Structure formats: structure tokens, C-alpha cells
Amino acid sequence: MKMSIKRVIITEFGSPDVLKIVEEKSLPEPKSDEVRIRVMTTSAAFTDTMIRKGKYRDVKDKPPFSPGYDMVGVVDKLGESVTKFKVGQTVADLTVIGAYSEYICLPEDRLVAVPEELDPAEAVSLILSYMTAYQMLNRTAKVQSGQRILVHGAGGAVGTALLQLGKLLDLEMYGTASESKNELVTSLGATHIDYNSEDFIEKVLSMTNGEGVNFVFDAIGGDVLKGSFKVLKPGGTLVSYGFYQSIMGKGGNVPLDFIRLLFWKIWPNKRSATFYSIGSLRNKHEDWFKEDLTELFNLLAQKKIKPTIWKRMPLSEAKRAHELIEQAAVQGKIVLIVSNQT
């Protein structure tokens, strides 16, 4: 029986240097409605770097705390009133914070069962990145087979997920990414546009006979967001879901982008705009969250999807993982391995 646990914490908001490993002398104890989970995998995502910098609106906690937006683990102990799960079962959650830890206690109502046969590294890749992609395609945009989409940041974690799920839906796809990600984006079935050397508006319009696309998925913001609205077909929708440029200090203004989105939504010009947030949609529709994650686990079990895992790194290398994300070096996803035993 393990008597101490290791966690990675944020000591204060700031650079990757604020991520530190700490050891605690006892395991956390589950409350009555909670289960204790031995975490197998979590991930390092751009969103975790925002939380680390104190730039994520939905996290009000003050350091020190453990980040970790998602996790897959094994149930290790049950609270007195738990009925839905058994010790030894594999479970998943979108934790938002807390998963950079060997053990975590979570309310049973939040958890989704993970099929035993899945690789915990592939399974964890589905919780934040694929869910975001899946819900934007199916719940927000409600895309139809044969429609045309433009994905910005197409070589990133959400971008690669959008392309893989888009291919399953038989979409015509265009993806912006730097030249280093050309091969990856092309291999996932999209036409690659190098945003550093090409004007994506001109390129998309010229490749679609001036028509444009049905949907744009944009987490970049700023000038890119303005261009995204310009490449929509009549009847098309811009789905905004992040502000990469502004978070990275490369321009853009988040409040102004929200005003633009609102204006485009209400302005009667046959095109529309909306914002997707995984947390807000889960708060409104916990049932959709569980249904959609279960469907993604099924797609993985049926080998219809295969997450692009760029690196598997031990939790102790969380700092390095965050540095690589902020350098845009990652192609797809970085998974953090917390424990190897299943």
C-alpha cells in the first residue's frame, strides 16, 4: 500500500519554471459521494499553460494547486455512498485542474467509464481535445457530409482531432499551420495552408471558386478571426473557441473579438458566428458530455480514430512539456504518464 504521493503544483502564476514536484505524506481520502482514483494519464495542453499563467477565466483558484485538465485512472477506493463504480474500474474525467497528481478524489457523478481495452494515453487524448472538436462539429456546427471547413491551428491537439473527425464525416477540409506541420495536416486529409507565407483568405477563396467554406473553426483570434469571417459562404458559421494570439502576446484583443462575434451573430448578412466552450456546454448538458465522450471511446475502440500523440512524457517532465507547447513544437498531443501499472 502506497503511503505517500507525488504531485506537480503551480507555485505561483508564471512561466513553466513555476511547475514543481511535491511529495505528500498521505493519500487523499474520498468523501461519501467520491471515488479515489490512481491516475494513469493526464495531458499537457495549451489550456493548461493558460491556467499556469493565470489567464484562464474559469479557474478562480489561487496557487499553489495542481493543474491537469483531464485524466484517465483506476478506481482505488470508494466513498460510503458510491454505487456506480467498482474498485479496479477505469474511469475518465475533464477535471480542469488537479490531474497532475498520482491520486485524485472526484465525485462519482462526474466520471465516465473507459473500456478496459483502450490505451490510457490514447483515451486521455479524447477528453479535452477530441471532445472540443467533436462537440464543435456535431453540437455547435451540426456539419453535414460533403460540407467544406477551414481549421486554424490544424497541426495542434484540437486541430488534428477536428481533421480526423472531419474525415470520418466526409468533409472537404482546409487547414492552416506552419510549414513544419504540412506533412501531418496533409496526412489527415486536409489541404495545408502555410499561414506564414500564404494569405489564407486568398488561398481558400481561390481553391473554392470564390465560394468560401461552410464553417471555420478559429482559436487564434485577432486579425485571423476577421479573415475567418470573410471566407464564409452565405449561410456559413464561424465557430470561435480561443484566442491563441492574444494569450501568446502576439496581438489581438479578447473583449474586441467577443464584440465582433456578437455583431456578426446579430448582423443580418447571411453569415453567423458563435463561441464554443467545453466547460459552459458541460455545465448546461452534462448528459451530452457523457454521451459524446462515450461515443469517442467507442470510435477509438473500433479503431475509427487514432489520436496523434507526439510524445508520451513522465509527469515529472511537465515543465518541459509546457515549454514545448508554448514553442508550438508539438504536432498533435503530449500525454503525461503518471503511473504505468494498469
Ligand SMILES: NC(=O)c1ccc[n+]([C@@H]2O[C@H](COP(=O)([O-])OP(=O)(O)OC[C@H]3O[C@@H](n4cnc5c(N)ncnc54)[C@H](OP(=O)(O)O)[C@@H]3O)[C@@H](O)[C@H]2O)c1
Ligand atoms: N473553447 C474551448 O472549449 C477550448 C477547448 C480546448 C482548447 N481550446 C483552445 O484551442 C486552442 C488550441 O488548443 P490546442 O490544445 O489544440 O493547442 P496546440 O496544440 O498548442 O495547437 C495550437 C496550434 O496553433 C498553431 N498556430 C499558432 N499561430 C497560428 C496562426 N496564426 N494560424 C494558424 N495556426 C497557428 C500552432 O502551431 P504552428 O504555428 O506551428 O502551426 C499550434 O499547432 C487554444 O487557444 C485553446 O485555448 C479551447
